[in-house]
Amino acid sequence: MSNLDTVKAESEYSKFLQVAQKIQSLAEILGIKVEPQNTETQPFFLNLALADQRAALERLKIYCDLFTDVTQSEVPAKFSEKKLLWMALSRLRLLPSADLMSLIGDDDLIEVFVGSRQVYRSFNYYNICSYSLDELESLPWEILFSVRDPKITAQIMSEVQEALITKKVVQSGTPLHVVQETSSAFKNKIEYQLSYIVPIKDLEENRTDCFITIISAKLLETVPEAMRLERVMEHQAEREFSVELFE
Numbered sequence: 001m002s003n004l005d006t007v008k009a010e011s012e013y014s015k016f017l018q019v020a021q022k023i024q025s026l027a028e029i030l031g032i033k034v035e036p037q038n039t040e041t042q043p044f045f046l047n048l049a050l051a052d053q054r055a056a057l058e059r060l061k062i063y064c065d066l067f068t069d070v071t072q073s074e075v076p077a078k079f080s081e082k083k084l085l086w087m088a089l090s091r092l093r094l095l096p097s098a099d100l101m102s103l104i105g106d107d108d109l110i111e112v113f114v115g116s117r118q119v120y121r122s123f124n125y126y127n128i129c130s131y132s133l134d135e136l137e138s139l140p141w142e143i144l145f146s147v148r149d150p151k152i153t154a155q156i157m158s159e160v161q162e163a164l165i166t167k168k169v170v171q172s173g174t175p176l177h178v179v180q181e182t183s184s185a186f187k188n189k190i191e192y193q194l195s196y197i198v199p200i201k202d203l204e205e206n207r208t209d210c211f212i213t214i215i216s217a218k219l220l221e222t223v224p225e226a227m228r229l230e231r232v233m234e235h236q237a238e239r240e241f242s243v244e245l246f247e
Contacts (some may be wrong), residue, residue, distance in 0.1 A: 012053040013045050019060045020133045026067035027123070030079050034126050037134040040185075044138035056137040059119055062091055067123075081122045085110050088120045093204040096212065097169060103196050109215040112200075114207060128219040130186040139183070146180045156194060163197040163211055170197045178220065189221040 020036035027034040037043055045053060066084050082101055089096060094112065104110060112120035129136070131144060155174050163170040172194040181188045193216040200210045 010046070012050065012057060013043055016045055016053070016057050016060060016134075016137075017043075019057065019064045023060070023064050023067055023133065026064070026071050027126070029071045030067075030123070032123055032126050035132040038132045043134050045134050048138055055117075060133065060137060062088060062120065063123075065091065081106075081108075081110065081124055085112075085120075085122065088112065089200070092119060093202065094210055095201040095203055097198060097200070099169070100198055100212070103169065103198065104214055105216065107216075108195065109217045111213045111215070113209075113211055113213070114202070115209045128188065128190050128217060130181060130184045130188050130222065135183070144181060144183055146182055148177060148179065152177055159194075159197050160211060163199045164209060167199050169199070171195070172197060186223040187221075188219060191218045191220050193217070 017036060020034075024034050024036050045056065048056065066087055069087060070079065070084060082104060085104075086101075089112070092112070092114075094114075107124065108122075109125050110120075110122040111118055135144065152174055156172070159170050159172050159174070174194040176191065176193045178189055178191050180190070194213060195216055196212075196214040198212040198214065200212055202208075202210045
């Protein structure tokens with residue numbers, strides 16, 4: 001990377017971090033814990049291509065704007081994931097089917113995709129995931145989590161294609177399965193059950209590969225609060241040892 005590219009990358013990360021820290025402050029009002037970055041490591045954001053950095057920053061700005069809107073207009077007791085989803089879809093110029101909201105349970109996780117790129121996730125995700133915003137926005141899924149059974153991955157992809165081709169909601173037959181964080185200090189184990197794949201209409205570019213996944217998820221295992229600082233320190237020592245081995 002040239003000196004000029006390095007300066008540009010650091011400038012984009014400065015913007016990214018400012019937005020992430022604002023999200024952290026706003027999330028606290030709603031009782032949600034969000035970490036801007038993992039202080040044990042150099043920001044992964046800096047390793048992204050400039051175009052990918054700007055795309056990640058734009059995604060984060062959507063979250064920030066939504067958090068700002070809801071904390072200014074709602075008291076925490078009235079916080080609604082469904083309302084936030086509707087606001088996000090409006091900002092993204094995506095139109096769901098009329099029955100979307102009836103498919104979503106109060107505790108369901110919602111993810112919005114444009115092609116293979118996730119452009120929105122519901123905020124309750126941060127209650128079961130210990131990764132920072134930098135890690136989630138900068139690293140691929142297969143680096144962050146244990147690899148799914150290939151049969152489950154193939155079934156999910158098949159069901160997504162069915163939803164996009166038929167333009168109808170698909171009730172998933174994917175079996176209940178567990179994924180685990182592989183690169184975090186806490187190694188959270190999360191139980192996933194994909195419930196529905198919902199095709200959505202792109203009003204901006206008329207893309208035909210936009211969809212929503214509705215997921216029932218439960219945190220099965222994490223590090224107890226009293227042991228978290230100790231585990232973070234152990235994890236940092238493990239990382240430093242690994243780096244020394246390859247120097």
